[in-house]
Amino acid sequence: MCFGKCARCIGYKLLIIAVLCIVANLLLYFPNGETKYASDNNLSRYVWFFHGIVGAGLLMFIPATVFIGLENEDCCGCCGHENCGRSCAMLSSILAALIGLVGSGYCVIISALGLAEGPKCLNNGQWSYPFSGTNGQYLTQYSTWSQCTEPQHVVVWNVSLFSILLGLAAIQFILCLVQVINGLIGGLCGMCCCEEKSQSYAC
Template identity: 75%
Template sequence: MCFGKCAKCIGSLLLALAILCIVANILLYFPNGETQYASNNQLSRYVWYFEGIVGAGVLMLIPAFVFIGLEDDTCCGCCGNESCGRSCAMLSSILAAIIGVAGSAYCVIVSAFGLVQGPYCLANNQWTYPFQNNTGSYLTEYSTWSQCAEPKNVVVWNVTLFSILLGLSGIQLILCLIQIINGLIGGLCGCCCEEKTQSYAC
């Protein structure tokens, strides 16, 4: 089934992206590989929202595994008709895709806020958010990054990882939206493609 193959492709991509998002979110807790800042609660508040671990990570595993299993899923052969069963399975995948949209959108929003606010760091001998009032303009004003004395290189650390989370979850969002369209068309049309005559590109 051509729509099922596309869903499987999307599911595999989502699985890989989810793992990367989890890793990126975990790294945010350990600037420069140091653990004391997490234990002392000296990290940006948006690090604690678990956007990469939960939103774009664990929650994304649901649609990923559903999509991967769609190619061979016949929904028990709806009414004894295998083709109908596959259409049923494709339509049901839309619900999983909506979960994926919610999880990835959450990660996109939180990551964007994290980038705009900037890191929580030691600046002028006090722990604060030195960039929170410049609406993200610090991202291109590299000379101001030295304001953060501790954790060392925390601005680069936060900007890099939040940007990675933003980009990866944005891709997840697009893939889930594609699967909504794929599932809708595949469910309504119930079309099957012969492997020797037609391939469905993802």
């Protein structure tokens, strides 16, 4: 079933991206590889939302594993027909895809908010958010990044990782959306085929 193969391909991609999101989120806790900023609570507030670890990470394992096993899933032969069972499985995969949409959507939102607000850093002797009132304009004003004296290069660190998480989660969102369409078409087409077979047997 080509719809099942497509779902399996999507599942493997989601799995790889989920691992990358977890790694990117973990790196946000250690600017320059140092742990003291996390222990002193001197990191961006949006780092603590676990958007890459939970939203685009662990939560994404659910749809990924469902999609990977979908090609051979037949719901124990729904209605007594193997193809009908596979159609039921394709339709049920939409629920898993919706979970993926929620998780990736959450990561996209938090990453965008983290980018807009900017990092928490030492500025003029105080820990603050010097870019919070710029509406994200600081992203293109590289000369202002030197306002953050500690952690060193924290703006580059935050912008890079939040951007990576935003991009990866957006890809996950699109893949889950594709699976919603794939599951719907695959399920309905299979149901139609089963209906035709049932009618032919009745004749």
